[in-house]
Structure formats: C-alpha cells, structure tokens
Amino acid sequence: MTAATLPAWQKRRSALNHDWLKNRFIPALAKWLNLLDDEVEDPDFELAFLRTVLPQWAERRADIRALLDDFEWQMSPVNLLPEESDDWLIGLVHALWLQRRPVRCWVDEAGGRFADVNRAYQELLDQLRLEEPHEASAWLRPLRPAFARFCECCQRLARCLEVFPSEIRIP
C-alpha cells in the first residue's frame, strides 16, 4: 500500500535536491572548476560566482537540514493511518518501520554528508578571506583544491539524498 499522491516531503526533496542542488548548483560549481582550469571563458559568470552562486549554499542549507530532520515523521507509514487512530497503533506502526527499514541510518549518513559540505564550505570561506578582495579567476586558481573538495562534498550529499524512498509504504 502506498500513498496515492506524492508526499510533501518528496516534493521538498525534489525542489532542493533535483531542481537546485543537482540541476543548478553542482553544474555551476563544476563549470567554475573548468573556468579555473582555463577550459571555459565566461566573464559574466566569473564576476557573479563568488557574489551570487557560491553563497547559495549558505542560503539553502537550513532547508536541507530541515529536510533531513523531517524525514522520519513525514515519510513514516503512520501518515497512511486514519486520523482517529489510537496512539498505540501509531507507535507500533512507526516502530515497525524503524525496525524494518534503516531509516535512522539514512538520516545519519545524509547528516554526515551534510556536515562534510558545511565543513568544506567553511574551509573555502576561510581561504577566500585570506585572499585579496578580487574576483579574477586567475588569482583564485591556488584555491582550486578547496573548490573541488566543496564540489565533491555536494555531489556526495546529492547522491545520498537520492537514497531516501520517495513513497510512503506500509512496512
């Protein structure tokens, strides 16, 4: 038995992981790495990257953290029970779900990846602060390893978020 419509959590994940992280943020980071490697020229993007692209992580990370925190209860099969269900039944169904599916492992794993991204982001910011306040990519080439590390962490987080089920199922 599954829910007839897409759960709200799945919609949030779709907006965050597919629409933003995978389709926009990671391609922009990957393009930036190619720009640092002198494979790509894009003066507009070069000017905009540090000001508008990179800070998107700081703007969105709270949403991603909330997505992880909400998963256990929003995707629990208790959401399929009638509203008037007894507390013992709700507790039993949820416990069975936790027992049969590695729900908390998924969340912990994704939480670890999320923390990795935050750490890589902070390291990147620390290194950027040491640099002169300019935006020319040539001057930022020494920071390429830090940008690459941040990009890899984002890629791992995106893959990790994909592992979560997209439907609510009775265990």
Place this chain on the structure above:
Amino acid sequence: MSLPPLLPRLLIVDDLFGRSLHDRRNEERASLCGQYLLEDVTGDQVQRGPQQRIKNPIAQAVFHRGQRPLRARVGDLVENDLEEVLRVIRSGWTEPAAGQTCWSLVLLDLCFHTGSVTDASNRETAGMPEGQEADEQPQHYFGLQILRAIQQTMPDLPVILLSSHARDEVSQVFSRYGALGFLAREAAESPELLRDFLHRHGLIPDAAGLIVGQARPLLIALRAARRIARARGNVLIRGERGCGKELLARYLHQHSNATGGGRPFVTVNAGALSKELYGSTLFGHQRGAFTGAVADRVGVIAQASGGNLFLDEIGSLPPEIQAGLLRVLEYGEVAPVGAEQVQKVDTRFLSATNDDLDLQAAHGAFRSDLLDRLRLGGTLVLPPLRDRLADLPALVERFVREAEARTPGALIRRIDPDALDVLASYHWPGNVRELAICIANTVCEYPDVEHLVPVHLRLPAPVKGNRPPAVLVGAGSAAPVDQAQGLAELLARIQAFSFEGQRREHLIGKLPELQAALAGLLRRCLHAALELTARVGSSGDGPLRLEVLIHPALKLLTGDPRLSAATAADLIKRIMRLAPDDPDVLPADPLLREAYDNAQRLRPRKPRTRKTASETDG
C-alpha cells in the same frame, strides 16, 4: 590536405536546459555546457554582453525543450510535445544539414515539468511551470515516452539518459526501451564520463582523419570497431572490395588500449602469397629448412605478437595453411617451418574478406572451426560506397588534393557540384578504391584546369540489372555495355582476322599502328588488373594513397596462381616496352607508372629482348 574533423553533435532534450528565455540567456544551460565542455549551437541564446566560450569543446550541443511553448511567460500553459520532439530528433538523424553529422548521441531527460507558469515558479526558475504530480512519477515520465517512441521509429539512434532522478527507479525500463546508459547530473568528472559515452556509444567520425566520412552506416561501423577494439578477440572484417577494410583494421588498432602505443600492426595479403610462401610468411622458417632458406625468418604472426595482424583475403588461404593457423589460434603457438620447437605468441588476428566465408565453410572450402575462431571477438561490416554517398564530397575533396599533390604542376581545382552529381549517380562496384583511382586518373589527365567538371570524368559503363544507373560522360566513355562479351568478341575477331588478299597500299606503315594499338590494349588491360588489385593505404598517420600490387595483378591477368613475383615484374616491363615509337617514354597513367617503377625495382636487370632487324644488320 585534409578537412578538419567535425565535433560530435549532441541533442539534449530537457525541459530545464532546453527552454528559451525572452530577455536573457539560460544560465542553467550555460552551466551544463561549462560543466561538460559543450559548445552550444542551438542558436536561440540571447546575445547580450560577453558570452561563454568553451576553449576545447568535447562536442556541439543542440538543446530542445520537448515542450510547447519553447519560451514560456507567466500565465502560459506548458505542455509536453512528443510530436515536435520526434520531428526535431528525426531531422538531425535522417537528414542532417550539409556539413553536419547525424546526432552522435541524444541525451534525454526523464522528468518534464508541465502546467502553468506562475509568479512563484517563474521566480524560482524563469519560464518553468509549477509542475504536476504525475510529472514526478516514474511510470509517467515523459522521457520514457520519448524513449519508447524513438525505439519504435529510430532504433539505431544512440540514446543516453541524463537525469537528476534516481537511476534505480527506471533502470529496467530504460534498458528495455533501448537506452544505452545513464548519466547522472551530479556526476563527478563529467567531461571524462561524456567522452567515454561518446567513445563507446556515439556515432562519431574518425578524428584522426584516417577514414574519411560521416555517413551514418560508416559511423555505425566505426563505433562497432571502437567497441571491439578494447578486447583482444580476433575480428573478421567483411565488406566489398575496395571499401577500406584495411583502413578499418588500422582504425581498430589505433583504438586498442592494449595494443596501441607502438605495439605492432602487421599486414599481409593472403591472396598475394604463393603457395610455397604461405607457411614461411605466416609462421617463419629456420635456416636450412628448405632450399633458399639461407637465414632464419620471423613469420608475420610472431612479428605481430602483442599487437594486431591484418590478414587480408583470408578466404584464399589453402587448406593446409588453414590447419596450421587453427593451431596458432587455439594454442597461441607458432611452429616455424623446419623448427622443432614452437614459439608462444599473443597475436590478435584482424582478418578481412569479401567472400561469403559461411558459404565456403558450408561447402567445405573453408574450415568452419577456423572461421569461428577468426571471428570470436566479433564481425565488422563495412558499408559499400553506394550506401554512403553522403561522404562522396569529402572523399572526392581528399582524393583530388592528394592527386594534385602527386601530379607535378597540377593546379588546385574547385570541384564542380555537377561533377559530384555525376559521381553520385554511378554505383561504384569497386567502392572507395575505384573512386580514388577515378579521381587520380582525372587529375593526371587534366592537370592544368581549375575546375573539376563532368567532362573530365571517365566512368565505366553501367551494369545491367537493378543497380543504380551510371552516367557516361567524357571522352572515350563509349565502352561496350557488357565488358566480358566485348572482350570475347574482340579476341575472336583478332584471332580470325586475315591479311590474305590485302592490297600493298593497305599495308604500308601498318606495323607501327598495329604495335601501338596492341600496346595500348595491353596497357589498358594491365591498368584494369592493377586497379582491381590495388589497395588504398596510408603510411602511419599520413594521407591515403593507392598501393599498386603488381604480383596479384599479373596473377590475375595470367590466371597463374604460381606466377612468381620476378616473372610478374618482367611481364610488366615487356608490356610497357611494346609501344613502337619510344619505348622509354612511359604513359602518364599513374597506376602504370607506379607498376613499372615497382617492376624495375624488383627486376632492375632489363629483360632480354630480341634484336630488331636494323640492329642485326648493323
């Protein structure tokens, strides 16, 4: 001079990257192109300010939204448009524009968002609708509908899924619908992944320029060769005469991971070997193994160990050699003639034939167990030229430039479109080799012209039957319709011709005329044999050139399979010296000239000739 290799051409069908915007460029698309190093050639980008430039693009990309309208504003209803997607795909697949290849790969998104464009959805991503629940459900993915339609109508089209959604959800379905792979949007090392997909699945021309052409049947053969190249299995290459089997073998060798980088590529023409030389040539021999074996000789199989051996005309291998070859293929051992010990080899056989070896095997003329081993790694089939006439302009360009470079004083000429039309109307039974010879002759005969026009072309007569009609043009094209019948009639007339009763005045000065006619006839006959047995080759990465093979040509002409190479050279020199006026002046025909040069190299001593009456008298 060679044309620059074309970049592979991708079609990316995706609602996010394919959408066009009214007043600014699609930043998501620009990022994707920057990520995968693609040159955007869609032509719908808003030109404002400095644009993105990819310095060394992997491929060109055309983007299509797959929906209508392509440019959506707030309030518009966005709907999937299967009919239009298929039209766009088909147009670049079956009828690519001039100078463009067909789609090398199609990258296809899975989930397409539909519905109304609202203020909120437009603010989040310009021109995108808010989406409906069914869009996100795997069983309703529009990408899978497109994939299914492609499978039904264009099954050869290589499709890779490019998606941010989970592969597991659709892996079984996309395999069933014929997709070749799945490229995750967030993939690390994206350019390398795309390069790898293009290498394995893409229909891409030969970037090295060894094989000229971008017609779909050729590109499919090249892809098959690249796929096979990575393994070490023996490969059988099939195709009509003159369609470039050796070049395909070289291409395969160049794409062999294990065999590239200086590993040997050895060629041998089984059809040109005398019976006595088969064993020695293939397996080698020890000194004293037979009369004339004055030193040890390493056979071609051992020479090619670690690399590839190209064995042309494999169908002409005699039975006893087939048995010996079977042992090599089965045990990886070679026994040189006269040797007591075997030698281990690691040689991959790339065999070529235009014979129907299955038929020969069915009749017992070719060992079926050998045939199985020769094609264990796969069979490649090269298309005939008539099935890739789209490549004619590029091939003619290449051959004209090469012929001009070979012909002293030849002018650089433009190729008239009418001349291409004429060439395209011929059915080319001798395929690319025949075209190369035709062009070489044309340039040689008309070195001082600046335009290649139909009147310069000499094409043989059309063949009766269901072949495409040939167009006869140029001087001397009035050849008999049935060449074999015409030759038989000519021979009969010569043999029956009598000079009895001729009046004295009719015979005055006829000997030089008869000699000249006979010399011309024999040279044309020799030319035909050289043409049939020549091969198009190249030295390493150098340009293509015709290689004249005098030994097989004279074996063909004499009908004597035991004819020695020395006798063949002597015969060629005699034919060349038959002309009465000035026997040292060789014809302009490049094939005959090269044959004569080869014969002189092989037999530098002049063949003994009878002294003329005047010499005797003197």
